[in-house]
Amino acid sequence: MYAGETVQWTQISGDSGAIIVSPTNPTTLVTNISDAGDPYTFRYTLTNSNTGCVFTKDYHVQYNGATRSIVANNGNDMVGSCNATVFTIPLTVTGSGVNQYRIVSGPDTSPLAPFPTALQDVGDSLTLTLTTSGEYTVEFIRSQNGSLTSGCDYGFDTLNILVSGDPTPSNAGSDVSLPCGDTSTMLSGVVTGEGMHFWSQLSGIKP
Known part of the structure; x- marks a missing residue:
């Protein structure tokens, strides 16, 4: 610092519980940062009493949890009853961040195709409408929010959903003599067209 210069750190935004340890030093430690107050903005002001010049610069601070994870439907795959098309998937998360999902695979004839779909934001649960029978695979990601770069880890989970339509009525054809x-x-x-088919013997002598 030059003669006549003084500095001041002030908090502009974020939870008021943050503590600027040395607000009149060029370098200071800020403590008590938390996810609840995220994001934070701190302003550095340098004033020269000799020249009357004032310089300010804002610094943005974003809290990153130590770890983050995401679990869909308590880790269990989903099998729909016949003709069920609406599936609600609860999500359990840890750490800070945002949730996203995409459908990785599914029937080619689904109106949601082609797969994989683009990532979309989601809250603490996801409701999907799946009108085409078949197996779908949905991927969930919990990642760092905001535009600041971060080396923190990501949370991933994958869920399989089996959608079942009404089975085609069976028809064994004509009797045989x-x-x-x-x-x-x-x-x-x-x-x-829908469901599985198999033969079974109902009467007569079995070998």
Whole structure:
């Protein structure tokens, strides 16, 4: 500092609990920074009493939690009942930051395709409307908020959702009457569009 110069640190924004330890020194420690008061702005003012010049500069401080994580639906995948299309996914998080999600994969015929979708912001829960049957994979990310660069870690979780439509009614085709001496035949059922199909024996002698 030059002769006649004095400095002053002042807080412009953020929680009032922050403490400027040495407000009249060019370099000072600021304590009691927390996520509750984030973001903070501190102003550095340098005044020269000889020249009357005043210089000010604002510094932005953003709190970053030590770790952050995100867990979707308590870590459990979701299987919808028949014709269920609306799925509400609760999110549990730790550390500071913002939540985002994207659908990584799903049926090609879904109106939400193509996959993966773009990242979108989300709060403490997500409600998805999935109208096409099939399996979807949703990725959740908890990351640092704001535009300041940070080396803090990210939280990730992935959730699988199985969407089931009404099964296609089964149709085993026509009855078969075997000629004398025949011991085998071909059964031809109707291929199903929704659900799984299988054959089972209901009566007669089993081998």
